[in-house]
Amino acid sequence: MRIDIAGKSFGSVSVLGRIELDIASGERIALLGPSGIGKSTLIRMVAGLDRDFAGRIEDVGRTAIVFQEPTLLPWRSAVQNVTLATRCSASDARALLAEVGLEGREDAFPRQLSLGQQRRLALARAFAAKPAILLLDEAFASLDPETADRMHALTEQMIRTHGTGAILATHDLDEALRLGSRLIVLSGRPATVKLDLSLAGVRDDTGRRDEIAERLKVLYQA
């Protein structure tokens, strides 16, 4: 995918400046930056949900997006939430529900599922779309640490099993290290890319992790 953005504004407010990025297929981008910098905006632009910007985003392939809220259809069963959104078959939906640990809950309505189970359902629905790139917009925010940890493990496993690329907007460096292969940090007004580095090997290297955390601190204050 090639991102070549000249600028993105909301009215008179310029949010994103020039952003040029080449993202290889299968890369997992952890997108960090201070609150309100434009991470969600960029993700929406990649998803094609916002086309009102100067520049172009090319060769994206199919995307699926997971938001912080699971955004499920309340009057539809778990299986139907997967099939209606993606037109995948009921048997494929059941297989995906089993993969995310919802075996036996296929006919439950969203309100009959815990928040963690609803997140799993949203993840199954996203993979049912067979995305080339999974877009995660703070998909694990507001979960208790244990549930977040389980969701990280599940997402990591599914991304690997399905060979999916990803862009995840997050505030959490450890989440970035766990799921990302490349770190991109947005900062400044309008925001541009201030840091772009490979995360290979960083997860097991406390020294490099701390060094990145220090650089983030500076960029978050800029």
Ligand SMILES: Nc1ncnc2c1ncn2[C@@H]1O[C@H](COP(=O)(O)OP(=O)(O)OP(=O)(O)O)[C@@H](O)[C@H]1O
């Ligand atoms: N539809 C919109 N209309 C006007 N301004 C908007 C709109 N969507 C986003 N913005 C503004 O654009 C800026 C970037 O917002 P965005 O949600 O992309 O940031 P973010 O980095 O994802 O923030 P957070 O980490 O808090 O989720 C913010 O100043 C926000 O107020």
